[in-house]
Amino acid sequence: MTTKVLEVELPTxxxxxxxxxxxxxxxxxxxxxxFNRIDEEDATIHAYLSLNREGALVRAAEIDxxxxxxxxxxxxxxxxxxxxxxxxxxxxxxxxxxxxxQGYQPPYTATAVQRLIDAGAVLLGKLNCDEFAMGSSNExxxxxxxxxxxxxxxxxxxxxxxxxxxxxAGMAVATLGSDTGGSIRxxxxxxxxxxxxxxxxxxxRYGLIAxxxxxxRVGPFAATVCDAAKVLGVIAGHDPMDATSSMEPVPNYLAxxxxxxAGMRLGVPPEYFGEGLDPEVRAAVEAxxxxxxxxxxxxxxxxxxxxRYAVPTYYVIATAEASANLARFDGVRYxxxxxxxxxxxxxxxxxxxGGFGAEVKRRILLGTYVLSAGYYDAYYxxxxxxxxxxxxxxxxxxxxxxxxxxxxxxxxxFRLGEKTDDPMAxxxxxxxxxxxxxxxxxxxxxxxxxxxxxxxxGIQILGRHFGESxxxxxxxxxxxxxx
Amino acid sequence: xxxxERVAAEDVRRVAELAKVELTAPEVVxxxxxxxxxxxxxxxxxxLDTSAVEPMAQVSDVLRRGTQSATxxxxxxxxxxxxDRQRVMAAAPETDGIFFKVPKVIER
Numbered sequence: 001m002t003t004k005v006l007e008v009e010l011p012t013x014x015x016x017x018x019x020x021x022x023x024x025x026x027x028x029x030x031x032x033x034x035f036n037r038i039d040e041e042d043a044t045i046h047a048y049l050s051l052n053r054e055g056a057l058v059r060a061a062e063i064d065x066x067x068x069x070x071x072x073x074x075x076x077x078x079x080x081x082x083x084x085x086x087x088x089x090x091x092x093x094x095x096x097x098x099x100x101x102q103g104y105q106p107p108y109t110a111t112a113v114q115r116l117i118d119a120g121a122v123l124l125g126k127l128n129c130d131e132f133a134m135g136s137s138n139e140x141x142x143x144x145x146x147x148x149x150x151x152x153x154x155x156x157x158x159x160x161x162x163x164x165x166x167x168x169a170g171m172a173v174a175t176l177g178s179d180t181g182g183s184i185r186x187x188x189x190x191x192x193x194x195x196x197x198x199x200x201x202x203x204x205r206y207g208l209i210a211x212x213x214x215x216x217r218v219g220p221f222a223a224t225v226c227d228a229a230k231v232l233g234v235i236a237g238h239d240p241m242d243a244t245s246s247m248e249p250v251p252n253y254l255a256x257x258x259x260x261x262a263g264m265r266l267g268v269p270p271e272y273f274g275e276g277l278d279p280e281v282r283a284a285v286e287a288x289x290x291x292x293x294x295x296x297x298x299x300x301x302x303x304x305x306x307x308r309y310a311v312p313t314y315y316v317i318a319t320a321e322a323s324a325n326l327a328r329f330d331g332v333r334y335x336x337x338x339x340x341x342x343x344x345x346x347x348x349x350x351x352x353x354g355g356f357g358a359e360v361k362r363r364i365l366l367g368t369y370v371l372s373a374g375y376y377d378a379y380y381x382x383x384x385x386x387x388x389x390x391x392x393x394x395x396x397x398x399x400x401x402x403x404x405x406x407x408x409x410x411x412x413x414f415r416l417g418e419k420t421d422d423p424m425a426x427x428x429x430x431x432x433x434x435x436x437x438x439x440x441x442x443x444x445x446x447x448x449x450x451x452x453x454x455x456x457x458g459i460q461i462l463g464r465h466f467g468e469s470x471x472x473x474x475x476x477x478x479x480x481x482x483x
Numbered sequence: 484x485x486x487x488e489r490v491a492a493e494d495v496r497r498v499a500e501l502a503k504v505e506l507t508a509p510e511v512v513x514x515x516x517x518x519x520x521x522x523x524x525x526x527x528x529x530x531l532d533t534s535a536v537e538p539m540a541q542v543s544d545v546l547r548r549g550t551q552s553a554t555x556x557x558x559x560x561x562x563x564x565x566x567d568r569q570r571v572m573a574a575a576p577e578t579d580g581i582f583f584k585v586p587k588v589i590e591r
Contacts, residue, residue, distance in 0.1 A: 003558060106572065106574075107570035138512060188555040199546075200542045201546060214541045244541075244543065312525040316528075323502060330503065331576060333574070335576075337576035345587035347585060353506065358510075358513075361514070365495070365514055369490070369494070369518065379525065386535035388537060388538065389531065391545055423521065424524060439545075440545060440546060
């Protein structure tokens with residue numbers, strides 16, 4: 001089965017690897033196919049910020065040589081992949097979508113990316129994203145927005161807009177993104193692809209340019225649930241370079257993926273189906289839930305009573321952590337340094353003013369404010385307390401059900417420029433996704449339908465901590481039901 | 484705190500100073516409007532009684548299983564190699580090869 005995304009025939013990971021092993025396909029051809037797509041479409045879509053043509057073709061040729069020699073191929077041999085530009089790769093630029101890192105060449109490679117390289121993946125280039133992963137539409141990139149391949153007047157979602165669009169447009173078989181408040185799941189929903197939020201600590205954050213250290217996750221995008229599960233299996237696992245990475249063993253995510261959902265208990269929280277949910281999104285998600293019920297699951301209403309406090313909690317905690325993490329961009333060691341500043345303080349102020357975009361400045365200031373003397377208890381400490389209440393909502397729910405089903409985003413992809421004047425309107429796009437980041441749990445967005453105008457709609461499947469296998473199993477069922 | 488205007492222009496300037504970001508005059512105005520809108524929205528957290536709730540800064544206390552000790556994240560205290568100095572200095576805006584060079588530290 002070739003994936004049916006926008007008429008582009010890219011193979012799945014299995015199909016590609018089987019072909020390479022047999023000699024009916026080559027890694028070099030697969031890479032060239034993606035680069036051709038990029039040459040044809042990316043002037044419009046703008047998913048990529050930099051390309052690794054030579055490096056990719058060299059690596060692809062190495063894989064083909066291994067295959068011809070009859071050697072055992074590593075688990076992602078020859079798979080063409082793109083990497084979100086917040087992950088550093090030695091030999092490729094890293095901008096984090098910001099001018100403050102224009103021209104920066106990192107001296108090391110992120111662990112998650114190194115694992116892909118060691119697994120034989122062919123890295124095509126770095127993907128466009130909202131600046132420092134702050135945004136829900138990829139309109140905050142200092143290098144220009146990404147356009148949704150399904151309708152180029154619309155956003156692909158954010159902050160991993162390039163990662164979602166690249167898979168949707170056949171410019172990569174799989175990509176890596178990052179998710180702090182929904183930045184993998186929401187673009188996956190808007191672009192009609194699969195996006196996975198691993199449990200906090202499941203994938204190393206070493207080499208991820210940090211936004212909010214207690215919320216950030218690295219995760220895969222792919223055209224199918226199986227492909228996403230394969231990529232997660234390669235990048236997951238403890239890393240001594242990340243003190244928050246978990247020792248929890250990594251299971252084989254494919255072992256139970258085809259077992260079906262009969263007998264499972266799936267929770268549906270009414271709080272995620274209230275006001276503000278687009279009727280077409282509601283219809284698509286409810287239809288999918290009905291199909292899952294027919295497939296033998298028990299659909300159980302579960303309340304997550306503190307849901308309405310999630311967005312304000314998130315915007316206090318994420319911005320507070322961001323204000324600390326972005327303090328390092330000061331013109332001293334790397335990145336943009338403002339010229340003609342006679343004092344150190346002046347250099348800091350002007351470099352940061354000149355290098356950071358408006359949304360980043362807004363969040364740094366908000367974060368600094370909520371941490372400052374006199375306001376810390378009222379905002380930051382309060383948000384941390386509400387965070388515990390939100391987490392307890394999930395822990396209680398997962399005592400009753402195996403997974404929770406919700407819409408991923410309140411609407412399908414909106415138009416470029418539609419929400420850029422009102423930061424609050426943009427922040428509310430994250431309403432269904434931020435809860436999982438605050439609670440540390442895992443989840444995925446899987447395509448489940450389309451609007452009448454052909455815009456993709458995703459269903460979000462949330463799992464307990466380290467419950468990715470269950471999420472994939474439900475996701476696989478949804479994918480088969482939507483085929 | 485007054486409902487209508489939590490954040491005054493001087494608050495924005497004070498916070499910008501703390502964050503070491505130089506804002507232009509129009510930026511101060513926009514930022515004041517935006518911060519007020521966002522903080523107004525955030526104020527709804529006060530509807531919740533959290534007097535008996537322990538703050539949660541990280542997920543790790545929830546994630547930690549019985550088998551994983553608190554010191555699992557710590558390694559042996561011995562020196563290991565770090566990044567290659569030449570590679571790091573190659574990315575520096577101004578350097579003599581050993582140190583990062585910056586303007587004089589003089590009070591503004």
